[in-house]
Amino acid sequence: MIKTAPSEYRVTAPRNLGAVFGRVRTSGPFLWILPAGLCVLFIFGYSVFDLVQQSFKYQGDWVGFENFSLVLTDPLFRTAIFHNFLLLFTVPILAVMSFTCAVLLFETRKGMKFYRSAVFLPYILPIPVIGVVFGQLLQLNGALNSALRAMGFESLALDWLGDPKQALWTMSGIIIWKEVGFGTILILARLISIPLETMEAARIDGAGFFRLHLQVTLPQLRAVILFYIINESIVMVSWVFNYVYVMTNGQGGPGNATVVSELYIYRSAFQNNAPELAATAALLLLLATLVFIIGFFRIQRNMSKGVFDD
Amino acid sequence: MKITGKAIAAGSAVAVLLSTFSLIGASASVDPKKAFPTKPVTLTMWWWGEQEAPGAQAWVDATVAAYKKKRPNVTIKTVLQTTDGLVPGFAAAAAAKSGPDLQYFWGGIYSQQPGWDGQIAPVSDYIPASELKHYINATTELSFQGKIWTAPWYVNPSFPVLARTDILSKYNQKVPKTWTELLKVCDVLSKEGVPTLAGGVKDGWFGGWLYSIIGGQSVTNKDVVAAVVGKQKFTDAKHADWWTRLQETKDRKCWNSDINSLELYQAQQLWKDGKAAMTVVAGPDAPNFANAVGASKVVVMAMPKWSTGQFAGKMGSTSQTIGITQWSKNKEVAADFIMFGHEKAQLDSWYNLTGSMPADDRFDLNSVKDPVKKALFKSALPGAPYLENFIPAQLDADAVFTNVQLVLAGTKTGKAAAADMQAVMERLRKTDRSLVKNFTAWNK
Known part of the structure; x- marks a missing residue:
């Protein structure tokens, strides 16, 4: 008879690793582009935000449309x-x-x-x-x-x-x-x-x-x-x-x-x-x-x- | 989310352009006077002028070197600007609140506007009144509510007409003194295929010159400011008639046919080459032009008269200036350098290197022997107000530059041009919501 590992060990370890790898597999690309994405978001996002803000102001005062x-x-x-x-x-x-x-x-x-x-x-x-x-x-x-x-x-x-x-x-x-x-x-x-x-x-x-x-x-x-x-x-x-x-x-x-x-x-x-x-x-x-x-x-x-x- | 993210990334071209748009108005207050610093100081000066006063670069280099000897702890870096880049370059620097300590400005509105926008500190806060009173045109164009924004550097007699007697006499013509005479010369010379006047309006600037030397004959600077603030109209006869005069020059074939495809400096070369009888040049450069073809063959004069106005037949006078930026950390040093440029040795050096007149009444006019220069300098003391400097720069670019191009292209009448100028002005009063207030205060 072949001895097997305790059931809790046998079952949980591979399943958890798989889940981790699965998550990494799906979110990995996003993690890789995150630094560049944040950089782009900061530079262009800020510019666009500032642009929108300025277009509603005159010399710092809100002027609507x-x-x-x-x-x-x-x-x-x-x-x-x-x-x-x-x-x-x-x-x-x-x-x-x-x-x-x-x-x-x-x-x-x-x-x-x-x-x-x-x-x-x-x-x-x-x-x-x-x-x-x-x-x-x-x-x-x-x-x-x-x-x-x-x-x-x-x-x-x-x-x-x-x-x-x-x-x-x-x-x-x-x-x-x-x-x-x-x-x-x-x-x-x-x-x-x-x-x-x-x-x-x-x-x-x-x-x-x-x-x-x-x-x-x-x-x-x-x-x-x-x-x-x-x-x-x-x-x-x-x-x-x-x-x-x-x-x-x-x-x-x-x-x-x-x-x-x-x-x-x-x-x-x-x-x-x-x-x-x-x-x-x-x-x-x-x-x-x-x-x-x-x-x-x-x-x-x-x-x-x-x-x-x- | 997908589209937004992509859109932001792909819209980067637009965003890059806009990221620099956060232009700001700086505080108009200035630092109290300080003792001259002993620590190392570096100043940056953005300047222009070699284009109209050849030799200015040599003067700037020599003066910076001489100042270094006087103030060893001060280093001055100089950057020559292009004509098209002078105003936008400074606007970008002002938006970022960094850039030059000393900046070159044309007179009038070109000095007033940066002052109104809080981009420069009044030089009168750093240069004593006893010194400033010697600077030519300082109070005419540059003062605002008791302060003087920028310091005159050199005088620009604006703008002399140069007539070549050799070309005119070849066709049995005399130098025209009146408008009627000018048009008659145009009739004769155009039949011979020779332009009476050489000009180029592709870059726009010459349009402003023409406005000042033709339009300035029937109005005063007070009239012009009144039209700017809405108390007069640019369609009133005294403001609008010059457009008709301009159209007459087109109809009578006074100009070189390629005036719209040439820049001003390219067109002036036609006159030097003997391909045109007359041209208009920058005051500081007039002696150089005259000497290039032989001063004895050249008559330096104001634009032929068409009006009986106060300034008809007179040369305008403006001073090109240097200002101190609001963000400069060494305003006293900057002012000290400006005053150094007005010391006798530097005034003489300016004249010797450029042949043009320093903007300082302590300059000895008796040292000028050249009759062309002497006549030119005297015409600028005092000269007529230089009209272009009393209208908003945007009106100049959007109405004067553009309509001069269209009238000279033959696609717009003088009357329509005047109407357009008035329409642009009315619109400007809406978009620049401080304009009327500032111009009214300036005109008091």
């Missing part, structure tokens, strides 16, 4: 928000261009590395450098217009950044030029990971270039393209300050032709000595950005599922 009323009725704020909205129209253009560039790079046999670097290069250039270069290049009598005039295209030689009717669209063009590299590399990375057999099968079935990429490739890139669209939407709503600042000397000009919401916030806080209005506008911008952030995480979740499904 007065600041919100002032900001929302400010024609300049509305103009700025409208410009951010207009910039959103560049997002589909960016998506189409990035997809096209990625496919062309994918199909390029020779010199793919060179072309890939060339497309990605603008994305890694510092925005101040871009601002200075394009500021010079796009002057009415700058290099671009001189070249256009020399080629006989006088009517195309516009005052790209100096004419209020064109300045925002010129700015959009520069943003597209810079941001398209990111999308291209992102989509190309996913494109390369698609099993070649799928494409080979489509080709054997007679799919041409356009049909192959529109009906076979594109559906498989949906998740990553959606991610890129959401990311760029956030950029257009709350991340174009640098472009506007460096290309218009912090003015958002000519007139208010290129004022965006971030510039409005910056000018309110640091030029116009109105931190409360800046905080209010920033809070409104944060709320607007949240819409995209929520979308961003949903897409990200779907994309993760998509990757595993693939």
Whole structure:
């Protein structure tokens, strides 16, 4: 007969250890991210709390929704928000261009590395450098217009950044030029990971270039393209300050032709000595950005599922 | 919880921007005067001026070195600011209550506002009145309820028009003295493809200059402050007519066609290069411009007259200044350095290194031999009030800079610009709830 340990010892020890390991298994990841999480919560949580607080005060005194009323009725704020909205129209253009560039790079046999670097290069250039270069290049009598005039295209030689009717669209063009590299590399990375057999099968079935990429490739890139669209939407709503600042000397000009919401916030806080209005506008911008952030995480979740499904 | 946590993390970009927004108003009280410290002291000075008075950097370096010899326990670190970064940089420092001990300020509202906001201590609390009375323009632009916020450093005759006689005579034109003459010159030169006036408004600043030298002809600084507080309107004829004059310069093709895509300093180069007949420059830099093309070919003058107002045909005068920050722990030392800069050796050194006029009536004008400089300096003693310094900085940026750009782009009329300026002012009185009180007190 085999002797066994006393029942209370035999039963309790393994069960308790299992429970502990189980708990560690489930709460472990949270413990690991706790220090970083607290740090993030403190830095950003405090900032947001302070922001909310300031937006309801004027020089330390509680003023209720007065600041919100002032900001929302400010024609300049509305103009700025409208410009951010207009910039959103560049997002589909960016998506189409990035997809096209990625496919062309994918199909390029020779010199793919060179072309890939060339497309990605603008994305890694510092925005101040871009601002200075394009500021010079796009002057009415700058290099671009001189070249256009020399080629006989006088009517195309516009005052790209100096004419209020064109300045925002010129700015959009520069943003597209810079941001398209990111999308291209992102989509190309996913494109390369698609099993070649799928494409080979489509080709054997007679799919041409356009049909192959529109009906076979594109559906498989949906998740990553959606991610890129959401990311760029956030950029257009709350991340174009640098472009506007460096290309218009912090003015958002000519007139208010290129004022965006971030510039409005910056000018309110640091030029116009109105931190409360800046905080209010920033809070409104944060709320607007949240819409995209929520979308961003949903897409990200779907994309993760998509990757595993693939 | 899931979304909130992610949102906060992903919204970090916005939050980072906002984390610095806790701007605060410091107490207006100042420390009582103390004995000069004997322990090591380090002061930081953020300054600007090399841009309009080339040679200022050399003067700052030499003066700091000379002060070190006089006060071996004091070290002064100097940081040259950019034009676009001067005001926002100081605003950020004031929000954090740390940064420079000594800060450069333009005159008028640019010195008043930091004082009203409790960001600077009045220099009159640390510099004796017997000394301050020698500082040019200290009482005109910088005083508030018996105190003087900042100490004038150098005089900025604001702003001289430079005319090149060689270019004008090439087209049989004389230097225009009146507005009508100016427009006629524009008609002739534009047909030849030569801009009469070179300017650049991309960076906005030149708009403020134009407001002061064209708009200043029909009003006084008292009128302007009255319009700011709502007792007059910027649409009243005497305030608004200058916008029509500005539109006339656009309609008559007076300017270089690329005025909206050039910064001011880039445009002035056109004049130096002989591609434009006239330009407007910063007062301290005018002699350098004149000498660069040959002083004998240059006439330094005020903007041609269009009005019969008190200051029509006169040059404005403002002093660029240095202030002491409220958070400085060594205000007496900072004041001592400012006074050191006004000693005879430093005044002479400033003139020798920059060719511009120190803001001190003890500077011997007889030592100035250059006729261009002499005429310029005399025009600033006393000059007309420099109008841009008497309006809120936000009105300047949001109404003057922007509307000048639009009028010169041809997309807005002068009348619409005046209406917009009035609308911006009315709005400002609502958003800056201390504005009327402060401007009224300043104007008394």
